[in-house]
Amino acid sequence: MPIFFHILLTNVLPMSIVIGLGIVLQRCFKLDIKTLTKLNFYLFSPAIMFKLLYETEISYGLIGKVLLFFVMLAVLQYIMVEIVIRLRCYSPGMKSAMRNSVLFYNSANYGIPLNQLAFHGLKETMAIQVIIMMMQALLPNTYGVYNVNAHKADMRKVWRTIFSMPIIYVIPVAFMMRGLQIPVPQPIATPIAYLSGAFIGTALITLGVQLGNMKWVVKKTMALDVSISAFLRLIGGPLAAWLIVILLGFDKLTAAALIVSSAVPTSLSSVLLAVEFDNEAEFASQSVFVSTVLSVLTVTAVIFFLQL
Template sequence: MSIFIHILLTNVLPMGVMIALGVMIHRAFSLDIKTLSKMNFYLFSPAIMFDLLYNTAISISLIGKIMFFLVLFMVAQYIIVEVVIRIRGYSPGMKSAMRNSVLFYNSANYGIPLNQLAFAGNEKTLAIQVIIMMMQSLVPNTYGIYNVNAHKADMRAIRRTILSMPVIYVIPLALLLRNFHIDIPQSLSTPIDYLSNAFIGTALITLGVQLGSMEWKIKRSLLIDVSLSGMLRLLVGPLLAWLIVWMMGIEKLTAAALIVSSAVPTSLSSVLLAVEFDNEAEFASQSVFVSTLLSIITVTAVIFFLQLDV
């Protein structure tokens, strides 16, 4: 129990403090969440991606393994969610909302700070988390749009969305510069460092602001569905990840990073899609809130068990 409490206090609680500060500052000053999100998405997130991939030795074979893991993980999650959906007999709108609440998880605002704390700033595990963040940025803006409301999805709009994502330019650029040993001028490397270092604090504050803008109560009519979503995301997710890394024979440190990454709560992307397409927005927002709250315990438990087995 003392190890569990130690992990809670050193790996998870620091994030909770930063998130709470975000909640409080939003309640006091009503911050503009769209501005914070854009700064994270277009400045801080690309900077940390570039910085990590340029400065961290990560092989193409490892990237391939991570991508293969993500495909298997997403497919396995999808199958399990579909079983739950059929048993519950959801309406079409609720089906897509439940899928998004489980398949899309907070790999950026929550996942990267967690990775830094859980693995003591290890550059390799952080680079792995960045690749996961890349995919979790791409999937909601492609599959997620179709899932929520396929008949309204505009292919041109989706293409524009994809082409506007900094990640599709930053990652190949960083890998090319690294592979060809091209030095970055200090006039550029210094601003990149500043932006990269700002990511974690800003990401957690942003998550707090997002939670602070939500309604902090669960309707009885949604209690079972929100609970199912949280269980599939926080408990089934890491169990599936453990099974897949075991089947793939992935080495221990990489496996641990992938399992921890799978244990994070539901992404705000599910809420944004629900609001944009007027599709079960209340369920989506409550799933994000509840999964984030419960993750304090579940994420601590995942790290605790990994300390014993990995």
């Protein structure tokens, strides 16, 4: 048990403190969550994505491995959530909210610092986390936007929204510039460094602000659905990842990094999409809140069992 508490204190608690600061700020000053989400969507997230993809040493072999894992995990989790949707007979809006709460996980503002802490800044595991972050950045900005709008909006408007997201342009540009060894001009590199440096702190604060903006009591009418979402994300995610890495025969370090990456709570993206497009925002917020709180124990447990 001393190892368990060591992991809790050194890997999970530091992030919880920053999230807690966001909660305090929201309670004291009532910050504008939509402004913060737009800063994350349009500035900080694209900046750190470009910087990490441009600077991190990532082999094509590793990209192939991680993408195969990511697709298999997404398919398994999609099957899990579709079974729940059919059993629960959700409305169209609730279907998309439940899918987003399970399929979109916090690989950036939770996963990046967790990877740094859990693996002591290893470049190999960070490269894996960057690829997962890239895919988790693409998914909400493409499928996620479509998912929350498909049942209520003109498809042309949906596609316009998708193509307005900077992240879908940043990823190919970063790969192209790195592949062709095109240097980033200093007047551009410096702002990118400033913005990417602000990402983790701002994203964790934004999560705290959203949590601070919510009632910390789960409504009885949605308690079961929120519990199902948290279970599929925090327990179903790492279990499915564990099964996949065994089937694919990955080495221990790669397997550990992928399992840890899948154990993180529901992404703030699900809330941002719900707020931005007025789709079950209360359920989305409660799902993020509950999964984030419970992840303090579940993520610690996952790292603990991996060390055993």
